[in-house]
Amino acid sequence: MDVAVRTVNLRKTYLSRGSRRVAVQGLSMSVPLGGVHGFLGPNGSGKTTTIRMLLGLARADSGSAEVFGHEVPARLPQVVDRVGAIVESPKFFPAFTARRNLGLLAGAIGAPRARVDEVLEATHLRDRGGDRYAGFSLGMKQRLAIAATLLKDPDLLIFDEPTNGLDPAGIREVRDTMRSLGSQGKTVLVSSHILAEVEQVADTVSIIGHGTMLAEGRVEDILGGNGVARVRVGVASPDRAEQVLRDAGFDPAREGQHLLVAAEDPAAVTRALAGQGLYVDELVAVRPDLESAFLALTADEGLGSEADRAAGAGGRDGAS
Numbered sequence: 001m002d003v004a005v006r007t008v009n010l011r012k013t014y015l016s017r018g019s020r021r022v023a024v025q026g027l028s029m030s031v032p033l034g035g036v037h038g039f040l041g042p043n044g045s046g047k048t049t050t051i052r053m054l055l056g057l058a059r060a061d062s063g064s065a066e067v068f069g070h071e072v073p074a075r076l077p078q079v080v081d082r083v084g085a086i087v088e089s090p091k092f093f094p095a096f097t098a099r100r101n102l103g104l105l106a107g108a109i110g111a112p113r114a115r116v117d118e119v120l121e122a123t124h125l126r127d128r129g130g131d132r133y134a135g136f137s138l139g140m141k142q143r144l145a146i147a148a149t150l151l152k153d154p155d156l157l158i159f160d161e162p163t164n165g166l167d168p169a170g171i172r173e174v175r176d177t178m179r180s181l182g183s184q185g186k187t188v189l190v191s192s193h194i195l196a197e198v199e200q201v202a203d204t205v206s207i208i209g210h211g212t213m214l215a216e217g218r219v220e221d222i223l224g225g226n227g228v229a230r231v232r233v234g235v236a237s238p239d240r241a242e243q244v245l246r247d248a249g250f251d252p253a254r255e256g257q258h259l260l261v262a263a264e265d266p267a268a269v270t271r272a273l274a275g276q277g278l279y280v281d282e283l284v285a286v287r288p289d290l291e292s293a294f295l296a297l298t299a300d301e302g303l304g305s306e307a308d309r310a311a312g313a314g315g316r317d318g319a320s
Ligand SMILES: Nc1ncnc2c1ncn2[C@@H]1O[C@H](COP(=O)(O)OP(=O)(O)OP(=O)(O)O)[C@@H](O)[C@H]1O
Pocket: 014, 015, 016, 021, 022, 023, 024, 041, 042, 043, 044, 045, 046, 047, 048, 049, 050, 193, 311, 312, 313, 314, 315, 316, 317, 318, 319, 320
């Protein structure tokens, strides 16, 4: 497989208040060339640290990483022009228009002026290029940040939680932009702790927890292996139906007036109910999603819990 990014046994610890905190422990990851790759994991699972190591912003304790076949950070200068990243919110001048802001950046990095309109077009901001940055919505600001990373026409784009803080419309805008970059042959590596957001746009994903790889591959394969097929059942007496299904060995969950039942064979559910004189008036297959696959993968590890998040959110005072 041709890969854009590969890490092997990458490890990073931070010294925090006198104790060592392992942020990334033996992470081996492959990001295929071209398309959108979701880098998923709960808060504090090591995504930002991994990205920072790829960009030479943090140094690994051990293990190796490469971008387009060049070892990083040692050979970063050879690939840096092929990589665009948003790790923190970039700074733009509020009083300047989007076009002028990009023009200044293009000048600073030696990108041709014509590139400004191309990247505005690519992020669907062309009509707003003459508007001041200060008047932009959060979604537009984030797309302008993406536009800035495109100025040097990189082959690999790395976005760390790019939809953080956006409303649903903003999320859709950023998602559409990533999708179109991926389909143009660029490699987009996008981290997120919100699985549903990435599921709609990613071709492949890596799911990490506590700094190690839990699952990696095509979204369909991960769903196939770990997702749970469920059906939503509508029936006149859900209370009785719940009991009947429980007696028949299912584990139904109430969802309002409906029941949610994990079942490979939906006919077995209708049969069990009909056998007790209960007739199903609605039966809808609930597609396995990344969220349920993720929960299945992390079930034994206590990941994603509030306590885990709290632990992950604190203690960023060590040096990288
Ligand atoms: N500079 C730092 N000093 C000390 N500890 C740090 C530092 N940066 C990260 N950590 C710790 O390393 C672990 C991994 O953090 P990291 O930010 O890489 O995770 P993440 O998956 O990106 O999480 P989030 O989604 O919250 O950004 C966490 O426990 C975090 O507290």
